Amino acid sequence: MIRVVNLTQHYSVRPVLIDISMEIATGELVTVLGPNGMGKSTLIQALAGILAPQEGYVEFDGVRRRSSPEGELAIRSKVAYLPDKPWLPTSWTGRDFILAAAQLYDIPASGAMDHAERLLKLFHLEKEGNWPVNSYSAGQQKKIALASALITEAPYLLLDEPFSGGLDPAGILALKRVLKRLAQDQDVTVVMTTPVPELVEELSSRVAIIREGRLATFDTVENIKRAAGVGESLEEALQKMLDPDALANIESYFEELP
Numbered sequence: 001m002i003r004v005v006n007l008t009q010h011y012s013v014r015p016v017l018i019d020i021s022m023e024i025a026t027g028e029l030v031t032v033l034g035p036n037g038m039g040k041s042t043l044i045q046a047l048a049g050i051l052a053p054q055e056g057y058v059e060f061d062g063v064r065r066r067s068s069p070e071g072e073l074a075i076r077s078k079v080a081y082l083p084d085k086p087w088l089p090t091s092w093t094g095r096d097f098i099l100a101a102a103q104l105y106d107i108p109a110s111g112a113m114d115h116a117e118r119l120l121k122l123f124h125l126e127k128e129g130n131w132p133v134n135s136y137s138a139g140q141q142k143k144i145a146l147a148s149a150l151i152t153e154a155p156y157l158l159l160d161e162p163f164s165g166g167l168d169p170a171g172i173l174a175l176k177r178v179l180k181r182l183a184q185d186q187d188v189t190v191v192m193t194t195p196v197p198e199l200v201e202e203l204s205s206r207v208a209i210i211r212e213g214r215l216a217t218f219d220t221v222e223n224i225k226r227a228a229g230v231g232e233s234l235e236e237a238l239q240k241m242l243d244p245d246a247l248a249n250i251e252s253y254f255e256e257l258p
């Protein structure tokens, strides 16, 4: 379980997240949503232990993040974090990079080799796995980065925009199915961001909506739609909650053209 307790995160003096508290159960797939610049990546980074919150804390299975070297090591061994723009070593092959990630998480070599092959096959990169990273397209790099998170077998996956960055439809489908099955069948807990309502609807056990730095909503897709009173579409519900002026703004953009 992940517990976020009264988390407040500033950049310099500017508060980005204010007094966020939430509990994410084992095996949940939670999507963090909000307008650009609202703090979604900041929240994921705080969960990942990259940022030290000014107030509050984050716990994984009852152990507080950044509280002791032993506790932090225990958390790191079970949490994999993938930033929205992951860095990859350009001269390495994709396969070597994936295997290095497995080594960091103490995955035995034989199991890691087998898993790496299955991941390369999943993302249609069997041949390209032997090429250097700097010869990859953007989407191929994203697939290698995703594979490096999945090979860790970490029970907690923190994924910032895993579906962005040029994934092709086959890659999107593969990632959707894999995340869903990891959560449902293997109790892997996933916290991710994506702005795509269809993905949010299909994957999320609950959705966390951040607005003005605060956790405005943390609920199921069904309840969010019901509360918005807009019938079937999550996209409409989100638009109503997050950007009620969007349609009017589009109209006024055209009205104000000379």
Ligand SMILES: Nc1ncnc2c1ncn2[C@@H]1O[C@H](COP(=O)(O)OP(=O)(O)OP(=O)(O)O)[C@@H](O)[C@H]1O
Pocket (backbone or CB within 6 Å): 011, 012, 016, 034, 035, 036, 037, 038, 039, 040, 041, 042, 043
């Ligand atoms: N390193 C930093 N230093 C100062 N301000 C930052 C830093 N990183 C982010 N911010 C600010 O914090 C706010 C939240 O940023 P964050 O990247 O968490 O938003 P986001 O919701 O993930 O945005 P997007 O949807 O555009 O990815 C933004 O206003 C951003 O300008």
